Amino acid sequence: xSGVTQTPKHLITATGxxxxxxxxxxxxxxxxxxxxxxxxxxxxxxxxxxNGEERAKGNILExxxxxxxxxxxxxLNLSSLELGDSALYFCASSEQSGGESDTQYFGPGTxxxxx
Amino acid sequence: LAKTTQPISxxxxxxxxxxxxxxxxxxxTNDYITWYQQFPSQGPRFIIQGYKxxxxxxxxxxxxPADRKSSTLSLPRVSLSDTAVYYCxxxxxxxxxxGNLIFGKGTKLSVKP
Numbered sequence: 075x076s077g078v079t080q081t082p083k084h085l086i087t088a089t090g091x092x093x094x095x096x097x098x099x100x101x102x103x104x105x106x107x108x109x110x111x112x113x114x115x116x117x118x119x120x121x122x123x124x125n126g127e128e129r130a131k132g133n134i135l136e137x138x139x140x141x142x143x144x145x146x147x148x149x150l151n152l153s154s155l156e157l158g159d160s161a162l163y164f165c166a167s168s169e170q171s172g173g174e175s176d177t178q179y180f181g182p183g184t185x186x187x188x189x
Numbered sequence: 190l191a192k193t194t195q196p197i198s199x200x201x202x203x204x205x206x207x208x209x210x211x212x213x214x215x216x217x218t219n220d221y222i223t224w225y226q227q228f229p230s231q232g233p234r235f236i237i238q239g240y241k242x243x244x245x246x247x248x249x250x251x252x253x254p255a256d257r258k259s260s261t262l263s264l265p266r267v268s269l270s271d272t273a274v275y276y277c278x279x280x281x282x283x284x285x286x287x288g289n290l291i292f293g294k295g296t297k298l299s300v301k302p
Contacts, residue, residue: 076232107290117233117276117292132289164232175221175280180232 077101078181080165086187092153095184099146099167105129106148107168107178108140112161123148124171152186160188193277193293200299207264209296211277214258220280222253222260227274227295236275237262264298272300 077100087093099106108120110133119132123142134140137155142148152159162183168176194212201207213222221240225233237244239251239260250263264271274295 076234078232109292116294119290119292122290130290166232175238177223177235177238178225178233180225180234183230183232 076179076181078165078167078179080163080181080184082184083182084185084187086189087155088189089155089157091155091188092151093155093186095150095152095163095165095186097148097150097165097167097181099148099165100179103167103169103179104146105168105171105176106142106146107166108134108148108150109164109166110161111164111183117164120150129171155188157188160186162186193279193291195275195277195293195296197294198297198299200301201267202301203268204266207267207271207298207300208261209264209275209298210259210261211293212259213277213279213291216257216279222251222257223278224249224251224260224262225276225278225292227276233276267298267300269300269302272298274298 079098081096104125107122110118120134121131121140122129126142137153140150162185164180164183166178166180168178170176223238224236226236227233237249237251239253241253244251252261274297276295277293
């Protein structure tokens with residue numbers, strides 16, 4: 075158990091809909107990262123927040139947005155969903171803001187299925 | 190576009206040493222190289238991280254040549270429980286609106302008895 079929690083574990087929805095994925099980092103970690111994992115694209119970095127502020131942005135679509143709240147939990151919002159958005163979405167956390175130099179602890183993921 | 194390249198799969202037998210190489214030609218001067226392990230239906234788990242030369246911990250070693258354009262993860266005496274997918278991670282211009290954390294496509298290691 076990494077100490078990172080994600081809810082829900084599974085999510086099934088329809089095209090055009092909007093969903094929110096939630097992540098709680100390990101106690102004491104200030105950074106939260108979001109990743110998308112699909113069979114054909116592998117692990118894709120979406121975005122990182124550090125202590126409530128956006129730290130780095132990767133391959134995140136404009137239809138997607140995220141935020142980190144004062145209690146450090148984070149939410150990833152996915153809107154106007156398309157079939158191709160079906161994937162595993164992982165959240166990770168780390169102690170500091172270093173990104174690549176910090177050890178990231180991954181949650182169990184949320185499996186999103188868009189029908 | 191920066192990318193990393195790893196073998197798609199590797200087979201090994203219990204007790205053997207396994208070396209998995211990742212090429213990352215565009216790694217930035219100050220960036221680290223990190224390897225993660227992932228089992229089915231789980232999130233990736235940190236194995237080892239390095240910047241240059243050699244790093245060793247209780248589970249693996251990481252060899253990085255002077256030009257840092259590649260790295261090799263070495264798993265000594267693998268067991269059946271080491272069957273997993275292994276990813277290398279590097280950063281490219283990290284920070285701000287153009288940075289990225291680049292995971293390789295992963296190497297699926299199968300350890301046989």
